[in-house]
Amino acid sequence: EPEVTQTPSHQVTQMGQEVILRCVPISNHLYFYWYRQILGQKVEFLVSFYNNEISEKSEIFDDQFSVERPDGSNFTLKIRSTKLEDSAMYFCASSEYPYENTEAFFGQGTRLTVV
Amino acid sequence: KQEVTQIPAALSVPEGENLVLNCSFTDSAIYNLQWFRQDPGKGLTSLLLIQSSQREQTSGRLNASLDKSSGRSTLYIAASQPGDSATYLCAVGTGAGSYQLTFGKGTKLSVIP
Numbered sequence: 001e002p003e004v005t006q007t008p009s010h011q012v013t014q015m016g017q018e019v020i021l022r023c024v025p026i027s028n029h030l031y032f033y034w035y036r037q038i039l040g041q042k043v044e045f046l047v048s049f050y051n052n053e054i055s056e057k058s059e060i061f062d063d064q065f066s067v068e069r070p071d072g073s074n075f076t077l078k079i080r081s082t083k084l085e086d087s088a089m090y091f092c093a094s095s096e097y098p099y100e101n102t103e104a105f106f107g108q109g110t111r112l113t114v115v
Numbered sequence: 116k117q118e119v120t121q122i123p124a125a126l127s128v129p130e131g132e133n134l135v136l137n138c139s140f141t142d143s144a145i146y147n148l149q150w151f152r153q154d155p156g157k158g159l160t161s162l163l164l165i166q167s168s169q170r171e172q173t174s175g176r177l178n179a180s181l182d183k184s185s186g187r188s189t190l191y192i193a194a195s196q197p198g199d200s201a202t203y204l205c206a207v208g209t210g211a212g213s214y215q216l217t218f219g220k221g222t223k224l225s226v227i228p
Contacts, residue, residue: 006158031214043159043204043218056213087122091158095214100146100166102214108158 002026004065006092012113013082021077021110023092032075033093033104034067036060043091048100049075082114117142117209121219128195129227136222138205141219143183146208149216150179150190153202162203163190195226 005024011017025032034046048055049067064086075094079086086105089111093104118141128134138148147166151159163172163179165188171180180192192199202223206216 033215035216043206043216045215045217048213048215049208050213056210056215058215084157092157095202098214099208099210102208103161103164103215104149105161106159107152109219111156 002105004092004094004105005006006090006107006110007109008110010111010113012115014018015114016081018078018080019082019112020025021079021090021092021112023075023077023107024073025075025092025094026096026105027073029096029105031064031098031102032067032069033095035093035106036078036088037109038085038088039093040092045066046077079112082112087114088110116219117145117207119205119217119219120189121203121205121206121222122140123222124220125223125225127225127227130195130197132195132226133191133193134195134224136192136205136224138188138219140186140188140207142209143186144209145183146183146210147213148179148181148188149206149208150177150188151204153204153221155202159204191226192205195224197226197228200224200226 012014032049047057094103150162164184165181176193202221
């Protein structure tokens with residue numbers, strides 16, 4: 001069964017460093033998303049991406065964050081100059097259709113720990 | 116701003132019992148509603164998707180209902196098993212120009228053998 005794949009599963013980084021979280025969405029999906037979940041809190045929307053551009057971003061997704069689809073299979077989230085409060089589980093998701101027909105499929109997540 | 120609430124926060128039941136998990140949302144202008152399962156430290160597994168025009172969806176022992184006008188959804192699990200132990204998340208699909216999911220905090224279910 002097709003699935004969304006995320007790497008690495010766990011990343012530890014020092015405050016101020018840059019990290020890149022990688023995702024391989026399901027191959028025929030066109031819509032891509034990043035969400036995050038701080039420990040003990042709700043899953044929160046970060047950004048959606050379609051046709052090689054950002055469709056929508058939340059207030060969390062400030063200039064520190066960027067997304068890219070560098071080739072036909074990968075979708076990345078870059079966090080520049082990480083802060084302690086960026087420590088969270090980051091989930092990539094993808095869907096084949098938009099809006100009412102959207103069923104989002106999530107990856108296993110990358111646990112980011114900023115020390 | 117859409118808010119999603121799930122009650123109860125935690126639930127413990129003996130194996131074999133039928134149970135209902137509740138989800139409510141504040142803004143009825145949704146595209147759809149999706150129920151997920153999350154195991155500790157793991158990703159989100161999609162269980163059921165209900166489009167805004169639908170009233171319910173079924174998959175095996177799971178049945179989800181949607182009452183958009185009252186801002187409520189329920190997830191019914193029949194004949195619960197220890198393997199059903201997990202956190203169940205409700206998420207509503209919304210967005211003006213795009214699409215995003217707004218999640219509840221989840222119900223942590225423990226099924227006791």
